[in-house]
Amino acid sequence: MSCYYTGIELGTDTIKILVCSKVGNQFHVIGQVCEPSLGIKKGIVIDSKQAISSIKKALKKINEMLQIKITKAIALIPPINCRTDIVIGSCDIADYQCITGEDVTNVLKDSLVGQIQDDEELITAIPISFKVDEEGNIKDPKGMAGKSLEARVLITTSPKDLVYKILEVLKLSGLEAIDVCYSTTADYYTSKNQNLDKLVGSIINIGEDKTTISIFNKGIMIKTKILNVGSKNIDNDITYIYKTPKKESRNLKENFVVAASRYADINEVYDINLKDGKSKQINQLEISKVVEARCAEILNLAKNELKNLTKREIRYIIVTGGVSELAGFQYLIEDIFGIKAKVCNITTMGIRHNKYSSVLGIIKYFDSKLSLRGKKINMLSETDINNLITIKEEKENNTNIINKVFGRFFEN
Numbered sequence: 001m002s003c004y005y006t007g008i009e010l011g012t013d014t015i016k017i018l019v020c021s022k023v024g025n026q027f028h029v030i031g032q033v034c035e036p037s038l039g040i041k042k043g044i045v046i047d048s049k050q051a052i053s054s055i056k057k058a059l060k061k062i063n064e065m066l067q068i069k070i071t072k073a074i075a076l077i078p079p080i081n082c083r084t085d086i087v088i089g090s091c092d093i094a095d096y097q098c099i100t101g102e103d104v105t106n107v108l109k110d111s112l113v114g115q116i117q118d119d120e121e122l123i124t125a126i127p128i129s130f131k132v133d134e135e136g137n138i139k140d141p142k143g144m145a146g147k148s149l150e151a152r153v154l155i156t157t158s159p160k161d162l163v164y165k166i167l168e169v170l171k172l173s174g175l176e177a178i179d180v181c182y183s184t185t186a187d188y189y190t191s192k193n194q195n196l197d198k199l200v201g202s203i204i205n206i207g208e209d210k211t212t213i214s215i216f217n218k219g220i221m222i223k224t225k226i227l228n229v230g231s232k233n234i235d236n237d238i239t240y241i242y243k244t245p246k247k248e249s250r251n252l253k254e255n256f257v258v259a260a261s262r263y264a265d266i267n268e269v270y271d272i273n274l275k276d277g278k279s280k281q282i283n284q285l286e287i288s289k290v291v292e293a294r295c296a297e298i299l300n301l302a303k304n305e306l307k308n309l310t311k312r313e314i315r316y317i318i319v320t321g322g323v324s325e326l327a328g329f330q331y332l333i334e335d336i337f338g339i340k341a342k343v344c345n346i347t348t349m350g351i352r353h354n355k356y357s358s359v360l361g362i363i364k365y366f367d368s369k370l371s372l373r374g375k376k377i378n379m380l381s382e383t384d385i386n387n388l389i390t391i392k393e394e395k396e397n398n399t400n401i402i403n404k405v406f407g408r409f410f411e412n
Contacts, residue, residue, distance in 0.1 A: 004030070004380040004388075005366060006073040008175065009183070009359040010040050010051065010166065013208040013232075015058040017073070018351065018359045019066065019380075021388075022367060027360075029350030030388060033062045042210045042226075043078030043183065045165045048172075055173035068384035074366045075170060075177040076358055077123055079184050079212065079224045083157045086128065087111045090150040099132065099141045101374020103149055111153040120157040121164070123180055127372070128152040128220060142374060154220050156182065178379070179366055184214040184224050186361030189368065191318050191344055192219065201316035204302050205357065206323045208232050211298055213305045215314075223309045227301055231323040234294045241290055242282060243274050253326070256284060257291045260328035260335070264288035292332065295323070299336045320344035322355035 002021045009016040015037045019030040035058040039050025063069055089111025093099060108125050116122055130138040132146035141149060163180065170177050187203045188196075197219040205212045207230045214224040231253070238249035252272065258264040268284035299319075306314060317337050323329070324343045333341040344354050351360060370377060378385065 003376055004378045004385060005363045006070050006379045007359045007362040008073045009076045010043060011037055011208060012041050013037060015054055016356060016359045017058050017062050018356060020363050027348055029348060031062050031066045032351055033058050035061060044162065045169050048169050051169045052173050059174060067387055068380060072176050072178050072379040074179045074362050075166060076183045076186060076362055077158060077163060077166060077180045079182045080162060081159055085155050087115050087153050087155055089153060090148060092148055093146055096145055096147055099144050099149055101142060105373050107149050107151045108153060111151055115155060116157060119160055121160045123156045123158050123182055124185060125153050125155045126220060128154055140372060181362045181365050183358040184212055185221055186358040186365055187320055188216055189364040190346065190357045190361035196316060199315040200312045202306055202314055204319045206230055206298060206321035211302060213302050215310050225305045225309060229298055234291055237290055237294050244272055248272055252287060253291060258288045258328040259292055259295055259326040260331035261285060261288040261292045263328045295332055299333060303336060317341040318344050320354045320357040324354045
């Protein structure tokens with residue numbers, strides 16, 4: 001049976017909605033939108049009316065695209081003023097029976113008793129390890145027999161005002177947030193594998209107007225820092241130097257420059273329209289040097305923060321965010337961090353772009369959370385799921401007809 005999930009990210013520049021199905025261990029993109037946003041800055045709602053309007057437009061687009069009505073989603077929360085703590089929970093297992101997902105849920109609930117302050121909201125409760133009777137360091141106790149279950153749990157909380165503002169605009173837009181997760185945790189789950197789960201490392205997300213640096217120890221976020229600089233600063237540099245409109249500056253950044261300027265072509269030029277209505281040719285090497293300087297500054301600031309966040313040896317660094325898709329960006333991060341640093345590589349068909357890193361990761365995080373508790377949830381109604389299946393079958397039939405037509409054409 002397939003499970004259907006919807007994730008939403010409220011970004012400064014865009015609102016992203018992603019709908020996925022999970023079949024077996026594979027996630028398949030059903031649909032996605034990336035629409036301009038207003039009323040949101042650094043993940044914080046600063047104008048509810050504008051934010052609601054932006055969310056409704058994004059929802060309308062994906063609903064029309066898929067011919068369904070999305071009413072539930074998992075929402076991303078920025079890790080602003082987040083608090084982390086390690087707590088212990090325990091519960092008894094009746095009649096020495098096998099541990100179930102319900103027992104896991106009970107032990108996690110017990111770990112939270114008295115731990116959340118009045119002005120805080122729980123964001124995540126991620127088990128570090130379980131203990132069944134005297135056997136410890138267990139990752140998933142389901143199916144084991146024992147008399148008692150104990151769990152060491154990392155909990156994270158955020159100020160209620162920040163969380164409730166996001167939940168409120170989603171509700172007024174027609175969306176019920178059935179769970180929340182930090183964008184940093186979501187970024188980790190996008191790249192998560194068995195190797196990373198054994199190491200200490202960092203995820204760096206360069207967003208529109210902020211850069212988030214997070215430290216993970218064996219898959220658990222332990223520290224995070226937000227810098228007030230992002231890809232918007234690159235656009236501003238291009239606009240200031242070349243007098244180009246902001247839209248043109250962004251287009252140049254995304255489609256023309258090379259992040260590592262040594263790989264730029266001095267003979268490659270681009271015709272642009274200036275603010276005064278005149279036109280001008282821009283040399284790829286020259287503009288790439290401008291962009292490289294700002295990217296290097298952001299990465300070096302992140303490098304310095306890593307030293308402040310932990311004294312432990314960083315075994316991996318993964319850089320994500322839309323700007324990490326710039327040509328030559330991998331060479332630039334290797335120049336600054338060494339070969340242990342890599343650009344995030346999203347292989348999921350339909351969203352092979354790092355701007356979807358957080359919204360994809362939140363779906364994977366939620367699925368992992370359900371799996372540990374032995375639960376399954378569909379965020380779409382049975383009617384909508386049937387509609388999606390019908391549309392998929394129609395597309396497959398149309399594809400088969402086209403293939404037959406072309407096959408006959410080539411045969412004759």
